[in-house]
Amino acid sequence: xxxxxxxxxxxxxxxxxxxxxxxxxxxxxxxxxxxxxxxxxxxxxxxxxxxxxxxxxxxxxxxxxxxxxxxxxxxxxxxxxxxxxxxxxxxxxxxxxxxxxxxxxxxxxxxxxxxxxxxxxxxxxxxxxxxxxxxxxxxxxxxxxxxxxxxxxxxxxxxxxxxxxxxxxxxxxxxxxxxxxxxxxxxxxxxxxxxxxxxxxxxxxxxxxxxxxxxxxxxxxxxxxxxxxxxxxxxxxxxxxxxxxxxxxxxxxxxxxxxxxxxxxxxxxxxxxxxxxxxxxxxxxxxxxxxxxxxxxxxxxxxxxxxxxxxxxxxxxxxxxxxxxxxxxxxxxxxxxxxxxxxxxxxxxxxxxxxxxxxxxxxxxxxxxxxxxxxxxxxxxxxxxxxxxxxxxxxxxxxxxxxxxxxxxxxxxxxxxxxxxxxxxxxxxxxxxxxxxxxxxxxxxxxxxxxxxxxxxxxxxxxxxxxxxxxxxxxxxxxxxxxxxxxxxxxxxxxxxxxxxxxxxxxxxxxxxxxxxx
Numbered sequence: 480x481x482x483x484x485x486x487x488x489x490x491x492x493x494x495x496x497x498x499x500x501x502x503x504x505x506x507x508x509x510x511x512x513x514x515x516x517x518x519x520x521x522x523x524x525x526x527x528x529x530x531x532x533x534x535x536x537x538x539x540x541x542x543x544x545x546x547x548x549x550x551x552x553x554x555x556x557x558x559x560x561x562x563x564x565x566x567x568x569x570x571x572x573x574x575x576x577x578x579x580x581x582x583x584x585x586x587x588x589x590x591x592x593x594x595x596x597x598x599x600x601x602x603x604x605x606x607x608x609x610x611x612x613x614x615x616x617x618x619x620x621x622x623x624x625x626x627x628x629x630x631x632x633x634x635x636x637x638x639x640x641x642x643x644x645x646x647x648x649x650x651x652x653x654x655x656x657x658x659x660x661x662x663x664x665x666x667x668x669x670x671x672x673x674x675x676x677x678x679x680x681x682x683x684x685x686x687x688x689x690x691x692x693x694x695x696x697x698x699x700x701x702x703x704x705x706x707x708x709x710x711x712x713x714x715x716x717x718x719x720x721x722x723x724x725x726x727x728x729x730x731x732x733x734x735x736x737x738x739x740x741x742x743x744x745x746x747x748x749x750x751x752x753x754x755x756x757x758x759x760x761x762x763x764x765x766x767x768x769x770x771x772x773x774x775x776x777x778x779x780x781x782x783x784x785x786x787x788x789x790x791x792x793x794x795x796x797x798x799x800x801x802x803x804x805x806x807x808x809x810x811x812x813x814x815x816x817x818x819x820x821x822x823x824x825x826x827x828x829x830x831x832x833x834x835x836x837x838x839x840x841x842x843x844x845x846x847x848x849x850x851x852x853x854x855x856x857x858x859x860x861x862x863x864x865x866x867x868x869x870x871x872x873x874x875x876x877x878x879x880x881x882x883x884x885x886x887x888x889x890x891x892x893x894x895x896x897x898x899x900x901x902x903x904x905x906x907x908x909x910x911x912x913x914x915x916x917x918x919x920x921x922x923x924x925x926x927x928x929x930x931x932x933x934x935x936x937x938x939x940x941x942x943x944x945x946x947x948x949x950x951x952x953x954x955x956x957x958x959x960x961x962x963x964x965x966x967x968x969x970x971x972x973x974x975x976x977x978x979x980x981x982x983x984x985x986x987x988x989x990x991x992x993x994x995x996x997x
Contacts (some may be wrong), residue, residue, distance in 0.1 A: 529641045549734040550601065559620070565719050569612065571668060572719075574677070600624065610624075621656045622654075623656070623668065625656075634686060665707055674714060680689075721930045725921075732981075735941060736839075736979075742769035744773055744983075746841060766808075772973060780809060782796040782805065782808050784806045803852065805847065807842065808843055814864075843987060858899065858950075861896065869887060871978065874974060879930060881933075893908055896948075912948060916941055921941055926941075940972075941970060
């Protein structure tokens with residue numbers, strides 16, 4: 480049966496190449512992805528167990544053709560092809576999956592896949608290596624995927640693994656292998672390469688077969704990878720992947736819009752109610768994120784009442800909320816491809832907004848009483864006016880960079896603060912607005928690390944716009960505003976002529992916030 484499916488696959492890929500808008504050297508998924516159900520010989524995939532949901536096993540989570548929620552298998556293949564097109568002839572790219580990290584003894588943290596690895600493979604298990612190999616011929620590439628082999632005894636304890644056969648038939652690798660044999664295979668693959676691109680780094684606490692190549696604990700192993708790489712030039716991969724990941728596809732933007740919608744509604748529901756402690760508000764948000772379709776978390780939230788909001792990354796979330804104060808909440812729900820294994824323990828309330836591993840970022844500040852005082856309203860509107868202006872500039876046709884929009888935010892805030900009686904001479908604004916206006920978002924909260932904020936924004940980039948003011952409780956500042964911390968943050972997709980706000984369900988106009996409690 481598999482031979483017939485692969486023959487059909489060759490025909491489908493040939494037909495698709497004729498219609499594809501991208502490179503003719505694009506590698507397309509196997510026939511099983513175009514069929515209603517993948518099949519292992521005479522066994523339906525729906526009867527097997529994998530290390531993460533598939534459409535056949537979890538049709539309530541994934542649509543036909545999707546490898547992860549919202550992202551089809553064809554898109555992952557196109558991403559690998561795009562990376563291969565950036566590599567030189569005889570170049571090889573090596574990416575490693577995240578490893579399971581331990582809190583103490585056998586107690587583990589929740590597993591979160593390396594974002595670059597996930598972007599290219601959709602594979603959501605630890606201890607895996609992906610290799611994009613252009614050493615076999617110009618204009619083409621081979622996708623190698625090394626994973627943990629199936630092991631019924633281990634899987635009884637830790638949950639299902641996908642295994643090496645699924646690496647071929649589900650994740651569309653051209654070649655697969657057991658991660659335990661990676662050193663020997665790596666030597667063979669790199670032997671024909673002239674340049675190797677990788678961001679893998681040494682590990683002092685190696686736990687997987689691949690990480691032991693980098694281990695500093697054993698002299699006999701410490702130079703294993705170095706010896707393999709001796710004949711070739713080694714270069715960083717991050718800048719190439721940043722350029723690819725920075726422009727989002729329609730499917731990626733749709734995932735981020737879903738995340739923003741679910742999380743935004745949770746914020747609005749929270750504003751309808753009275754809260755007496757940060758802990759209770761945090762717990763409500765966590766529950767509501769999950770009720771709205773989110774599953775897990777990506778970073779520790781900020782739920783900061785009163786003066787606590789002046790600490791940018793306040794995460795204790797254990798104080799009382801006072802009637803006349805404001806509360807600042809930077810938190811949300813997460814939904815990603817769940818793995819049914821030891822690598823995903825029960826979820827915890829460390830939250831941001833995510834769908835299919837894609838995040839959106841929201842911050843809202845509102846009065847605990849439900850109604851702003853005059854001073855709170857004045858400072859809040861100064862920030863809201865700045866945010867509206869900056870969001871309007873997040874369009875490709877305006878040719879603004881994030882750094883330039885940050886400068887405009889500073890100028891706008893300074894004018895508003897002058898009008899409220901603030902002395903903004905000297906370094907005042909560095910004290911009151913100490914962080915950047917925004918950052919890139921996508922698979923990570925701070926996506927594509929190292930990406931410049933000086934380049935003009937391009938259509939398809941997704942960014943945050945988050946002006947804020949944090950007023951110290953000192954004599955330098957007007958008494959009515961001392962101790963206030965206000966930030967308003969939305970996630971934006973840059974389009975050619977107008978911005979797309981991904982988080983619009985979280986209300987932010989003064990009148991709308993107050994109406995929720997009227």
